[in-house]
Amino acid sequence: MENIVAQVSGVLSNLGSSVLVMAVLFILGLVFRAGFSKSLRGGIYAGIGLAGLNVIVNAAIAQLTPAIQAFSDRFDTNLNVADLGWGSSGIAFAWPGLALVILGILAVNALMIVLKLTKTMWTDIWSIWHGNVVGGFVWAATGGNITLGVLAGVLFLAVGSIIADWTAKDYQEFNGMPGIAVPCTVNLIGLVAKPFNALIEKIPGLRDIDASPENTRKRMGVFGELGVMGVVIGILIGIMAGYQYGAVLNLGFQIGVLMVFLPKTVSVLCEGVIPVANAITEFVQEKFEGRELYVGVDCAALLGHPSVMAAAVILYPLIIILAMVLPGNALLPIASLALIPYWCGACAAQLKGNVFRIVLFLLVWSIPVFYIASAMAPIHTETMGMLGLADASIQNSSLDMGGDPLGGLIVWLFNLIG
Amino acid sequence: MAESKLILCVCGGGINTSLNAKNKIKEYLESENVQDIEVIHAMIGDINPYNGRKNMVVVWMTQIDPNFNAPGIQGMSFVIGSKKTKLQLCAQILDKMNEIYEG
Numbered sequence: 428m429e430n431i432v433a434q435v436s437g438v439l440s441n442l443g444s445s446v447l448v449m450a451v452l453f454i455l456g457l458v459f460r461a462g463f464s465k466s467l468r469g470g471i472y473a474g475i476g477l478a479g480l481n482v483i484v485n486a487a488i489a490q491l492t493p494a495i496q497a498f499s500d501r502f503d504t505n506l507n508v509a510d511l512g513w514g515s516s517g518i519a520f521a522w523p524g525l526a527l528v529i530l531g532i533l534a535v536n537a538l539m540i541v542l543k544l545t546k547t548m549w550t551d552i553w554s555i556w557h558g559n560v561v562g563g564f565v566w567a568a569t570g571g572n573i574t575l576g577v578l579a580g581v582l583f584l585a586v587g588s589i590i591a592d593w594t595a596k597d598y599q600e601f602n603g604m605p606g607i608a609v610p611c612t613v614n615l616i617g618l619v620a621k622p623f624n625a626l627i628e629k630i631p632g633l634r635d636i637d638a639s640p641e642n643t644r645k646r647m648g649v650f651g652e653l654g655v656m657g658v659v660i661g662i663l664i665g666i667m668a669g670y671q672y673g674a675v676l677n678l679g680f681q682i683g684v685l686m687v688f689l690p691k692t693v694s695v696l697c698e699g700v701i702p703v704a705n706a707i708t709e710f711v712q713e714k715f716e717g718r719e720l721y722v723g724v725d726c727a728a729l730l731g732h733p734s735v736m737a738a739a740v741i742l743y744p745l746i747i748i749l750a751m752v753l754p755g756n757a758l759l760p761i762a763s764l765a766l767i768p769y770w771c772g773a774c775a776a777q778l779k780g781n782v783f784r785i786v787l788f789l790l791v792w793s794i795p796v797f798y799i800a801s802a803m804a805p806i807h808t809e810t811m812g813m814l815g816l817a818d819a820s821i822q823n824s825s826l827d828m829g830g831d832p833l834g835g836l837i838v839w840l841f842n843l844i845g
Numbered sequence: 846m847a848e849s850k851l852i853l854c855v856c857g858g859g860i861n862t863s864l865n866a867k868n869k870i871k872e873y874l875e876s877e878n879v880q881d882i883e884v885i886h887a888m889i890g891d892i893n894p895y896n897g898r899k900n901m902v903v904v905w906m907t908q909i910d911p912n913f914n915a916p917g918i919q920g921m922s923f924v925i926g927s928k929k930t931k932l933q934l935c936a937q938i939l940d941k942m943n944e945i946y947e948g
Binding site for chain 1: 856857858859860861862863864865868886888889890891893905906907908909910912921924925927928
């Protein structure tokens with residue numbers, strides 16, 4: 428058995444992750460009848476996206492690591508983990524269990540719907556990548572156990588659909604989108620925000636504070652855009668690292684590259700999932716027509732309320748400052764800042780679109796997330812390294828998947844079993 | 846010179862949801878042999894430069910932002926709708942574009 432696993436992983440690493448993701452998404456496309464040319468095109472773009480992601484991640488690590496090291500030495504902090512943000516999505520598409528987790532959650536979800544354990548259809552096929560990253564972590568942590576990895580990934584996603592049931596009404600009403608639910612586990616933020624909001628309502632003074640979303644965004648201007656912000660952050664890190672002015676400015680642009688092009692590569696990767704996703708969504712909806720069920724949508728749909736981006740632009744600098752002052756935290760957030768609007772979107776409904784409350788809640792929320800992301804850094808690094816996605820000699824992590832509380836818990840549990 | 850025709854698909858991340866809408870609209874425009882409309886997708890935080898642009902229809906994959914100065918259409922059906930509603934939505938967007946186009 429071990430021999431077979433060794434041989435398989437040998438073949439896999441020879442082919443490379445781009446070829447694999449192309450093959451997997453092409454075959455899934457055919458299975459779900461998305462059409463030959465659409466499936467092929469999707470597969471090829473997914474391969475390109477993954478390769479592009481690889482380039483951006485490695486370039487960013489090469490630039491960032493010495494700068495953060497120098498900065499940490501000068502100020503005697505232990506912020507020595509490179510933040511890869513959505514670079515971690517590469518794990519999902521490169522690890523050997525990708526197709527199994529997708530098929531697994533679709534089967535488990537259908538079963539749960541039939542048994543009335545959930546009302547949410549896992550139609551947000553793209554977001555299944557989160558479960559695949561959890562699977563990849565478990566796979567790496569258990570020394571290459573694909574079965575445990577797939578089980579962990581599917582469990583993670585199944586829990587997501589239950590939280591989606593509990594948060595659906597809030598999201599539907601606040602965003603004016605009847606019939607939707609958000610099965611991606613960023614919904615845990617919404618679930619926890621609800622009692623937090625009830626608590627705030629009870630505190631005189633605190634409950635009356637609000638900030639106008641329109642003014643906040645206008646005041647931030649172009650600095651609310653990820654590219655501009657990346658350059659500014661890079662320059663600040665360069666200054667604090669004690670670089671010469673030329674190197675300072677160059678580091679700024681390198682971080683700008685990371686902020687602008689990482690989401691673009693992920694979006695290209697996404698081209699591969701879309702044909703499969705559309706075919707599955709239409710199929711599932713036809714199958715369960717007539718039952719009162721929620722259609723699972725990407726959390727990106729929740730970011731339309733003006734309070735969301737207003738809170739995000741306030742949080743960007745606050746989260747960085749928090750990371751620097753939190754004792755024991757090892758991750759300085761850079762690429763993960765792109766995640767913050769999603770956090771805001773996930774709790775804006777429960778916090779009634781109150782910018783002050785969103786900011787306050789997410790500052791509190793991010794404290795455990797930083798510690799989880801720091802603790803997950805070894806597994807995060809090992810997984811990225813095993814899949815050839817990043818240099819394993821430099822520690823990396825991310826707030827999104829590295830710091831996911833539910834994901835962290837599941838990885839820890841499966842690590843005990845494995 | 847007048848600004849060219851542009852359909853701007855917006856979602857929270859500019860990664861998946863808006864790309865989905867963009868692909869659907871492009872496919873529709875191709876099938877209708879419409880060649881003078883550009884379709885792009887973007888993250889909601891990055892669309893300020895487009896505020897007030899002429900000859901543009903915004904397809905919102907989130908709530909419609911009432912403060913954004915451009916004709917907008919709610920596009921969630923691209924993700925959750927049936928094939929038929931997706932086609933209807935495409936036609937609606939094209940109609941809107943023809944209606945507002947100032948040449």
